[in-house]
Amino acid sequence: xxxxxxxxxxxxxxxxxKEIRKDVITMIYxxxxxxxxxxxxxxxxxxxxxxxxxxxDPSNPNWSERDKFVLSKGHAAPLLYAVLARCGYFPKDxxxxxxxxxxxxxxxxxxxxxxxxEVPAGSLGQGLxxxxxxxxxxxxxxxxxxxxxxxxxxxxxxxxVWEAANAIAHYRIDNLCAVVDKNMYQLDGRxxxxxxxxxxxxxxxxxxWNVFTIDGHNFKEIIHSLDEAERIQGxxxxxxxxxxxxxxxxxxxxxNRFHGTxxxxxxxxxxxxxxxxxx
Amino acid sequence: xxELSEVLGKPLKYVGLRxxxxxxxxxxxxxxxxxxxxxxxxxxxxxxxxFAKKFPERxxxxxxxxxxxxxxxxxxxxxxxxxxxxxxxxxxxxxxxxQIRQSIAYPSxxxxxxxxxxxxxxxxxxxxxQCTEDLALMRVLPNMTIIVPxxxxxxxKVIETxxxxxxxxxxxxxxxxxxxxxxxxxxxxxxxxYILREGKDIGIIATGLMVSHALKAAFMAEKEGISVMVVxxxxxxxxxxxxxxxxxxxxxxILTAEEHSVIGGLGSAVAEALCEDEPVIMKKxxxxxxxxxxxKWDELIEFFELxxxxxxxALRELYVRKLR
Numbered sequence: 029x030x031x032x033x034x035x036x037x038x039x040x041x042x043x044x045x046k047e048i049r050k051d052v053i054t055m056i057y058x059x060x061x062x063x064x065x066x067x068x069x070x071x072x073x074x075x076x077x078x079x080x081x082x083x084x085d086p087s088n089p090n091w092s093e094r095d096k097f098v099l100s101k102g103h104a105a106p107l108l109y110a111v112l113a114r115c116g117y118f119p120k121d122x123x124x125x126x127x128x129x130x131x132x133x134x135x136x137x138x139x140x141x142x143x144x145x146e147v148p149a150g151s152l153g154q155g156l157x158x159x160x161x162x163x164x165x166x167x168x169x170x171x172x173x174x175x176x177x178x179x180x181x182x183x184x185x186x187x188x189v190w191e192a193a194n195a196i197a198h199y200r201i202d203n204l205c206a207v208v209d210k211n212m213y214q215l216d217g218r219x220x221x222x223x224x225x226x227x228x229x230x231x232x233x234x235x236x237w238n239v240f241t242i243d244g245h246n247f248k249e250i251i252h253s254l255d256e257a258e259r260i261q262g263x264x265x266x267x268x269x270x271x272x273x274x275x276x277x278x279x280x281x282x283x284n285r286f287h288g289t290x291x292x293x294x295x296x297x298x299x300x301x302x303x304x305x306x307x
Numbered sequence: 308x309x310e311l312s313e314v315l316g317k318p319l320k321y322v323g324l325r326x327x328x329x330x331x332x333x334x335x336x337x338x339x340x341x342x343x344x345x346x347x348x349x350x351x352x353x354x355x356x357x358f359a360k361k362f363p364e365r366x367x368x369x370x371x372x373x374x375x376x377x378x379x380x381x382x383x384x385x386x387x388x389x390x391x392x393x394x395x396x397x398x399x400x401x402x403x404x405x406q407i408r409q410s411i412a413y414p415s416x417x418x419x420x421x422x423x424x425x426x427x428x429x430x431x432x433x434x435x436x437q438c439t440e441d442l443a444l445m446r447v448l449p450n451m452t453i454i455v456p457x458x459x460x461x462x463x464k465v466i467e468t469x470x471x472x473x474x475x476x477x478x479x480x481x482x483x484x485x486x487x488x489x490x491x492x493x494x495x496x497x498x499x500x501y502i503l504r505e506g507k508d509i510g511i512i513a514t515g516l517m518v519s520h521a522l523k524a525a526f527m528a529e530k531e532g533i534s535v536m537v538v539x540x541x542x543x544x545x546x547x548x549x550x551x552x553x554x555x556x557x558x559x560x561i562l563t564a565e566e567h568s569v570i571g572g573l574g575s576a577v578a579e580a581l582c583e584d585e586p587v588i589m590k591k592x593x594x595x596x597x598x599x600x601x602x603k604w605d606e607l608i609e610f611f612e613l614x615x616x617x618x619x620x621a622l623r624e625l626y627v628r629k630l631r
Binding site: 138139140146147148150151154155156157158159160161162163164165166168169187188191192194195198199 | 343364365367369370372374375376377378379380381382383384385386387388390405406409410414416
């Protein structure tokens with residue numbers, strides 16, 4: 029935890045995150061539907077993974093030695109698409125075909141469509157198992173591949189997640205790192221009111237996982253925890269990232285109306301103005 | 308039982324499909340280093356235990372957690388492995404249906420689900436462990452190929468074939484030992500049905516264990532002057548549409564026979580083909596929209612009216628309808 033993180037790098041990530049936020053909001057506004065809140069809460073996490081941490085090659089999406097990212101909370105598809113496009117996996121303008129007929133960008137991601145999407149998602153609770161299978165294959169092949177998976181906090185209510193958590197620890201799949209985007213809300217309201225999942229940290233620990241709890245919008249904390257996770261052998265790591273749903277524009281933040289609803293024109297313009305002014 | 312031996316023109320032999328599966332899988336494991344095998348705490352019943360013993364580093368017992376097992380298999384396949392996933396048919400197709408849909412069939416991943424204990428011949432364990440719904444559940448999934456081997460010989464060929472063909476497969480085998488129908492030179496092809504016996508009055512299209520019952524029934528019917536064609540249909544999806552129509556054109560009366568619900572399985576697939584392209588009179592033998600129960604497997608065959616004599620009754624009925 030002592031090596032200093034280059035401020036310049038952090039600033040660069042911050043700039044990218046801001047652009048991605050604008051893309052996500054614009055995509056959903058233009059599509060007329062989509063999940064704003066749960067996309068914006070994970071912007072820093074995906075930005076760090078794709079623009080700092082992961083070894084990958086956007087010009088060769090199937091490169092066998094790449095690190096892999098599995099989006100389990102599939103409703104954050106707009107975020108994944110915006111990140112992949114900005115990396116160069118597919119033409120940038122295509123992001124605005126989100127949710128349209130004949131687009132490669134479905135409301136929830138399909139495998140390989142657009143390029144860079146590792147596995148399908150949308151039905152919650154399945155990504156951790158798939159990520160584990162990918163990570164296990166890498167271990168069998170003695171590859172250095174690391175597999176990252178992003179889960180939602182509401183998603184932790186799915187039983188399959190815990191079947192996977194148990195199996196991953198059992199088989200010591202330590203090249204896997206799960207990040208929980210703990211934005212405190214799910215479709216019907218606050219997670220603790222709909223179906224409380226806490227204490228999440230203790231749950232993971234009791235499943236024999238290594239756990240870090242961080243501020244999911246703080247690049248330094250994200251980077252540190254991802255680096256630490258890579259160092260730990262024999263145990264999988266869960267990073268519980270405390271986040272703000274709708275992070276980036278005041279009208280969206282902690283406003284669960286934007287779980288799955290597009291902003292109006294007025295709300296859209298207001299959000300974009302806010303992001304522009306935030307330097 | 309002597310009748311079947313007479314029909315087949317060879318001494319009768321009963322061989323377990325599970326044992327063959329476990330042995331073939333282990334043999335293929337030598338040749339294909341990418342094969343990995345997953346089971347959900349039933350490996351000694353599904354016989355993946357044979358593979359586990361030989362290749363412990365490529366066998367993963369996932370515990371009693373079928374949904375997670377399907378997800379692991381999807382990930383392993385996405386990373387280039389050839390996962391064979393085994394558990395009882397009802398737990399594979401039922402418990403983990405949506406995982407199969409979302410994580411395996413939708414991305415068309417190379418996962419081979421080989422489910423044992425299909426049908427009611429599971430026997431004494433009763434309704435909870437019997438499975439009369441799996442063919443219906445799997446048929447409705449795009450990208451899924453479904454195979455029900457006829458006997459031990461075909462089981463071996465099926466496993467050898469699917470390892471070479473990319474994409475998701477659901478193979479249903481049974482707990483009970485089946486009479487060996489085919490000779491070792493049998494050539495199995497995905498999507499092909501086989502005319503095992505010629506006949507002109509009625510065509511039986513049967514799958515799995517019911518192929519042997521159909522052969523026996525056809526033999527008995529012939530003594531009553533009813534000439535019956537018998538077709539084995541191991542691939543339930545994609546069904547051999549051409550052959551179904553050919554049998555219909557030649558006999559104008561079809562009887563289907565399966566150890567599965569009369570809803571959604573082989574009978575439905577044949578009916579769908581016929582009513583669109585070659586409507587003829589038809590009858591289905593199968594489990595009549597009800598749950599199973601405990602009993603010895605041969606008692607259950609009688610109880611659920613899947614026996615050769617029940618097929619014979621259906622043949623008589625169809626024959627009378629045809630003459631009207």
